[in-house]
Amino acid sequence: MLDKSRLRIAMQKSGRLSDESQKLFASCGIKINLQQQRLIAFAENMPIDILRVRDDDIPGLVMDGVVDLGIIGENVLEEELLSRRAQGEDPRYTTLRRLDFGGCRLSIAMPLDAEYTGAQCLQNSRIATSYPHLLKRYLDEQKVRFKSCLLNGSVEVAPRAGLADAICDLVSTGATLEANGLREVEVIYRSKATLIQRDGEISDEKQELINKLLTRMQGVIQARE
Numbered sequence: 001m002l003d004k005s006r007l008r009i010a011m012q013k014s015g016r017l018s019d020e021s022q023k024l025f026a027s028c029g030i031k032i033n034l035q036q037q038r039l040i041a042f043a044e045n046m047p048i049d050i051l052r053v054r055d056d057d058i059p060g061l062v063m064d065g066v067v068d069l070g071i072i073g074e075n076v077l078e079e080e081l082l083s084r085r086a087q088g089e090d091p092r093y094t095t096l097r098r099l100d101f102g103g104c105r106l107s108i109a110m111p112l113d114a115e116y117t118g119a120q121c122l123q124n125s126r127i128a129t130s131y132p133h134l135l136k137r138y139l140d141e142q143k144v145r146f147k148s149c150l151l152n153g154s155v156e157v158a159p160r161a162g163l164a165d166a167i168c169d170l171v172s173t174g175a176t177l178e179a180n181g182l183r184e185v186e187v188i189y190r191s192k193a194t195l196i197q198r199d200g201e202i203s204d205e206k207q208e209l210i211n212k213l214l215t216r217m218q219g220v221i222q223a224r225e
């Protein structure tokens, strides 16, 4: 059983945010021994436990108050927020600091030979995505009706496989789109990793520790700018 008096921080176990999250903890002076398979890592020099999970689970762990802090891509956070609101929940959390890694954009892309002159070209199309709520929010604003095709991987092959007319996926260099004969036509959301805190009561000791970490992070990030 975890000790509730220790600060619990959730980070991605393995993936695009893991190395930078680990580096950030180290540069804030948190000494942790991250053994590959362990779900929980205990800091040796501060009352901090690090929970290492799938990134998709992090917003919920913070919103449900299971962990105190989490490092997560804003894209995943915002999608979870919209999804919970759509189910009638009122999820709460506080953003402590936008971080300087994990940058990407969520974009709509279409086959190179498809005509595109504006969002209206997407009217009644089928769009493959792992981010149905962010996509719907954007296209609702544009008054575009569409059908979504929910895929949690291989989104970029959907048009070629005849599953969808377009995709809405994360892009960083654009190489994946290019390799799949797709063209970015609309950027719908720009994302970075961010540090969030759960809502609700928190002990003075924990809050002091959070403030200390934030001050150190501020210094580390400013020094990198």
Ligand code: PRT
Residues within 6 Å of the ligand: 012, 013, 014, 015, 016, 017, 053, 054, 055, 056, 072, 073, 074, 075, 076, 102, 103, 104, 169, 170, 171, 172, 173, 174, 175, 176, 177, 191, 192, 193
């Ligand atoms: O296993 P787990 O569920 O924890 O990880 P995951 O596979 O869901 O996520 P992961 O590690 O791929 O990404 C974690 C987070 O990194 C994302 O939620 C984003 O906030 C951020 N990020 C930054 C990216 C990218 N850049 C990125 N390029 N996430 C994914 N991609 C993928 C994109 O989906 C596409 O397949 O990379 C491909 C495009 O890259 P380019 O460079 O070819 O454009």
Ligand code: ZN
Residues within 6 Å of the ligand: 054, 055, 056
């Ligand atoms: Zn994931």
